[in-house]
Amino acid sequence: MTDAPDPTVGEIGEHRILREIFAALDGSSRAIVGPGDDAAVLAAPGGRVVLTTDTLVQGPDFRLAWSGPSDLGWKSAAVNLADVAAMGARPVALLVALAMPADTRLSFVGALASGLRAACDTLAPGCAVEGGDLTISPTLTIAVTAVGVLDGVDPVLRSGARPGDVVALAGRAGRAAAGLELLFSRFRDAAGEAVAVARGTLSAAERADLDAQLRPEPPIALGAVAAAAGATAMMDVSDGLALDARRLAAASGVTLALSADALAPDPVGALEGGEDHALLATFPSAAAVPEGFRVLGVVQAPGDDALLVDGVAYTGPGGWDPYRDWDRHTG
Amino acid sequence: MTDAPDPTVGEIGEHRILREIFAALDGSSRAIVGPGDDAAVLAAPGGRVVLTTDTLVQGPDFRLAWSGPSDLGWKSAAVNLADVAAMGARPVALLVALAMPADTRLSFVGALASGLRAACDTLAPGCAVEGGDLTISPTLTIAVTAVGVLDGVDPVLRSGARPGDVVALAGRAGRAAAGLELLFSRFRDAAGEAVAVARGTLSAAERADLDAQLRPEPPIALGAVAAAAGATAMMDVSDGLALDARRLAAASGVTLALSADALAPDPVGALEGGEDHALLATFPSAAAVPEGFRVLGVVQAPGDDALLVDGVAYTGPGGWDPYRDWDRHTG
Numbered sequence: 001m002t003d004a005p006d007p008t009v010g011e012i013g014e015h016r017i018l019r020e021i022f023a024a025l026d027g028s029s030r031a032i033v034g035p036g037d038d039a040a041v042l043a044a045p046g047g048r049v050v051l052t053t054d055t056l057v058q059g060p061d062f063r064l065a066w067s068g069p070s071d072l073g074w075k076s077a078a079v080n081l082a083d084v085a086a087m088g089a090r091p092v093a094l095l096v097a098l099a100m101p102a103d104t105r106l107s108f109v110g111a112l113a114s115g116l117r118a119a120c121d122t123l124a125p126g127c128a129v130e131g132g133d134l135t136i137s138p139t140l141t142i143a144v145t146a147v148g149v150l151d152g153v154d155p156v157l158r159s160g161a162r163p164g165d166v167v168a169l170a171g172r173a174g175r176a177a178a179g180l181e182l183l184f185s186r187f188r189d190a191a192g193e194a195v196a197v198a199r200g201t202l203s204a205a206e207r208a209d210l211d212a213q214l215r216p217e218p219p220i221a222l223g224a225v226a227a228a229a230g231a232t233a234m235m236d237v238s239d240g241l242a243l244d245a246r247r248l249a250a251a252s253g254v255t256l257a258l259s260a261d262a263l264a265p266d267p268v269g270a271l272e273g274g275e276d277h278a279l280l281a282t283f284p285s286a287a288a289v290p291e292g293f294r295v296l297g298v299v300q301a302p303g304d305d306a307l308l309v310d311g312v313a314y315t316g317p318g319g320w321d322p323y324r325d326w327d328r329h330t331g
Numbered sequence: 332m333t334d335a336p337d338p339t340v341g342e343i344g345e346h347r348i349l350r351e352i353f354a355a356l357d358g359s360s361r362a363i364v365g366p367g368d369d370a371a372v373l374a375a376p377g378g379r380v381v382l383t384t385d386t387l388v389q390g391p392d393f394r395l396a397w398s399g400p401s402d403l404g405w406k407s408a409a410v411n412l413a414d415v416a417a418m419g420a421r422p423v424a425l426l427v428a429l430a431m432p433a434d435t436r437l438s439f440v441g442a443l444a445s446g447l448r449a450a451c452d453t454l455a456p457g458c459a460v461e462g463g464d465l466t467i468s469p470t471l472t473i474a475v476t477a478v479g480v481l482d483g484v485d486p487v488l489r490s491g492a493r494p495g496d497v498v499a500l501a502g503r504a505g506r507a508a509a510g511l512e513l514l515f516s517r518f519r520d521a522a523g524e525a526v527a528v529a530r531g532t533l534s535a536a537e538r539a540d541l542d543a544q545l546r547p548e549p550p551i552a553l554g555a556v557a558a559a560a561g562a563t564a565m566m567d568v569s570d571g572l573a574l575d576a577r578r579l580a581a582a583s584g585v586t587l588a589l590s591a592d593a594l595a596p597d598p599v600g601a602l603e604g605g606e607d608h609a610l611l612a613t614f615p616s617a618a619a620v621p622e623g624f625r626v627l628g629v630v631q632a633p634g635d636d637a638l639l640v641d642g643v644a645y646t647g648p649g650g651w652d653p654y655r656d657w658d659r660h661t662g
Contacts, residue, residue, distance in 0.1 A: 032379060032486070037486075037488050037566075038567050039382055040382045051462060052462060053428045055464050083370050084369075087364075099386055131383060133386050136391045145384060145476040147382060234369075
């Protein structure tokens with residue numbers, strides 16, 4: 001034990017780290033049993049729960065020169081909340097498995113917990129961190145599991161789109177990728193290493209792109225809204241609209257026909273940029289599309305191509321595959 | 332893409348890795364929506380769910396020279412199933428966030444998935460892997476979230492033990508630590524690096540200790556049995572009986588008074604060895620203790636010490652703290 005004001009996690013016991021985390025989360029738990037026992041206990045009104053997990057790893061997924069601990073907490077919450085929303089569910093809890101190097105500062109852990117909480121409070125009020133796990137690892141890794149409830153509606157799958165449905169999107173497309181491009185083009189040193197972001201050198205539009213990358217704000221509440229409005233299919237756009245639209249089309253056995261105008265001002269950026277975590281959904285008619293979604297096109301009977309843009313097969317890169325692409329952008 | 336018979340995950344796309352995993356899990360899903368959509372959807376009969384997460388990290392938690400991929404899958408399932416059981420719940424699903432180096436072989440991933448499935452089938456029939464996430468990482472990391480349902484009973488917390496209750500244990504204590512000691516003392520080279528285990532050089536008892544460390548078999552089903560029998564408190568013994576008994580005593584505001592005879596033949600090993608994932612529980616009377624649990628002692632009104640053995644305060648090491656101890660046992 002040490003009384004240093006900001007010790008490393010390798011210098012102190014698990015108990016003190018938990019105290020720092022619990023201070024950041026204080027008062028946020030809404031579980032039947034929150035953090036501190038062997039497991040959390042949550043109410044599951046309606047008798048069904050939605051569960052998803054997504055991990056951020058230092059290197060492939062983030063650089064500490066670009067992302068502060070609060071950003072990392074925020075983003076690791078947001079990307080998981082989006083997957084819950086994409087099922088038409090309302091997020092109610094996060095579990096956070098945090099593996100970190102022994103030289104991680106206690107204040108870093110506290111700021112990360114604060115970022116998790118801020119994302120929940122902002123994007124999914126009523127959702128909180130209800131459990132987790134702490135481990136020492138050479139590689140900073142944040143594995144989050146998100147839990148949602150359906151409030152009486154049926155889950156909205158990828159497979160429900162039918163010819164004649166309307167295709168719509170809530171949230172941004174292409175902004176997070178523009179922010180990543182900005183980081184790689186403007187905030188690396190001569191050796192290619194990430195350097196701290198000088199926000200003062202950025203325009204307002206560039207800052208917005210950067211924020212879309214570092215602290216994304218997916219339209220979480222619109223997931224349940226879409227389900228209540230009768231969405232026939234829905235998914236989180238994490239790997240780029242083109243790739244994810246093809247996935248939805250394949251799962252549903254249909255073709256999606258989009259309009260380039262609807263993707264203006266940068267259709268290619270919108271189709272190929274990942275990590276915005278917009279919600280791509282189909283609805284039985286234009287009248288059913290709820291506020292917050294914009295119409296991108298229509299669902300057609302299956303053809304030779306799963307994705308058309310202005311009537312032409314879209315053959316651009318399919319988007320992000322962590323196994324194929326992870327070192328395309330390193331160093 | 333490659334047609335190599337056993338490519339690395341860095342050589343192939345996520346789709347092919349998922350195909351390997353789904354092949355290992357084939358037919359095991361019992362979810363309303365299993366793997367393949369944005370999130371899993373599970374039935375939560377009784378309207379409550381139990382959730383926990385626990386991570387295994389290469390280095391601090393395992394060495395590949397000692398643990399094969401099937402062992403890792405098994406253990407990462409077992410330790411999480413035990414936390415669900417310790418709430419009195421029945422495990423119904425696992426979510427697995429797997430972060431692995433780009434040079435990990437596809438066959439390794441398949442064997443890990445098979446190990447996860449085997450642990451579920453053996454320890455918690457009806458439970459299956461229902462979702463997950465794949466990421467590239469320099470450090471092999473397996474973060475599992477386990478989900479349980481309560482089947483109408485109330486969750487059993489750490490805080491419910493009352494003076495006069497009987498203390499009982501289901502499962503082993505000290506065996507997994509003996510197995511770890513065996514690995515460190517017998518299966519390292521002159522430089523201290525882990526080397527493959529020559530099982531033929533081990534006695535039957537030593538092999539059992541080794542299996543307790545590498546493929547633990549916590550008494551998962553006895554968690555729900557204890558809850559139904561009226562257990563007043565319960566927890567998973569992961570960090571050693573002494574430390575975890577003190578935690579239960581502190582949460583309940585009582586003293587636990589154990590008998591050394593009940594911990595024979597090696598009371599110190601039983602008190603200080605972690606990782607067996609036995610279930611420590613208290614019951615309102617000896618008559619209430621279900622088959623599979625053995626009585627260790629009684630609950631007393633709180634005194635100066637949270638844990639007594641044969642009436643004397645137990646002051647031995649408190650057990651495993653990953654922040655304090657993680658490199659005590661390295662290389």
